[in-house]
Amino acid sequence: MFVRKLVEKASKKPSGNSDGLKGSDIEPRLLFHYGIPSGCNMLAYDPIRKILAVSSKDGRIKLFGKDNSQALLESVNAVPSKFLQFVENQGILVNVNSKNHIEIWDIEKNLLADVHAFEEDITSFTVMQHSLYMYVGDSAGNVRVLKLEQEHIVQMKYTVPYSPSHGNPTEETGDTSVTHVLPQPAAESKRVLIIFRDGIISLWDIRESKTVFTAGGNALQSLHHEGKKVTSACWACPFGSKVAVG
Structure with missing residues (x-):
């Protein structure tokens, strides 16, 4: 009611009183947002702190915490998110946007702590559980390792190159991009x-820098059928012996 009366008063023409409220004196702007923003495209959840993050196509990220608490994070780049993941129980949210910028958000301060511009097109992103390391897969088929140090991203020298990890140089393929990087359960730091x-699936030994198992690929499919491409994958058991691929 108060807002309506204020707008009505501002819309009236001033009658000689220079101290009257004018329409130009009112500058509406968003101070607080409640609820889920429109155009949501990614979700992330921290099960320890019980915080849900929802990103939208215009670059906003909404946080939902305990006791119905909410917070809105707005990046200078109003672009969609490609990947969104928490560093569990660290108060850190990692957002990879469509410009291949990796944003580090301090959710306790609602502050953008760091932005790392990745050189290649990011096609896969994974934060290792119980650590500050991250795997980044790109469109060229390589996997790079990043580390979070004092809320800043440091690119490590260790890289998983395409040729030895793909392990099928004789097969011609039009898409070499990495779709998933899944640390093996119970051996996250080893494989x-x-x-x-x-469709190539490769189990990579990190310490020995070699492939220990390879399966899949279009070569196993009939020549009379179009090669299928992987769109989703996850571990199907807690021991890392079974994987589901769609």
Whole structure:
């Protein structure tokens, strides 16, 4: 009611009183947002702190916490998110946007702590549980390792190159991008499962820097059928012996 009367008063023409409220004196702007923003495209959840993050296509990120608490994060880049993931129980949210910028958000201060511009097109992103390391897969088929140090991203020298990890140089493929990087359960720091768009599945030994198992690929499919591409994957058991691929 108060807002309506204020707008009505501002819309009236001043009658000689220079001290009257004018329409130009009112500058509406968003001070607080309640609820889920429109155009949501990504979700992330911290099960320890019980915080849900929802990103939208215009670059906003909404946080939902305990006791119906809410917070709105707004980046200078109003672009959609490609990947959104918490560093569990650290108060850190990592957002990878469509410009291949990796944003580090301090959710306790609602502050953008760091932005790392990645050189390649990011096609896969994973934060290792119980650590500050991250795997980034790109469109060229390589996997790079990043580390979070004092809320800033540092790119490590360790890289999983495409040729030895893909392990099928004789097969011609039009899409070499990495779709999933899945640390093996119970051996997260030792082995990682790399899944390529063309269906190749490779279990990579991090310490020995070599492939210990390879499966899948379009070569196993009939020549009379169009090669299928991987769109989703996850571990299907807590021991890392079974994986589901769609």
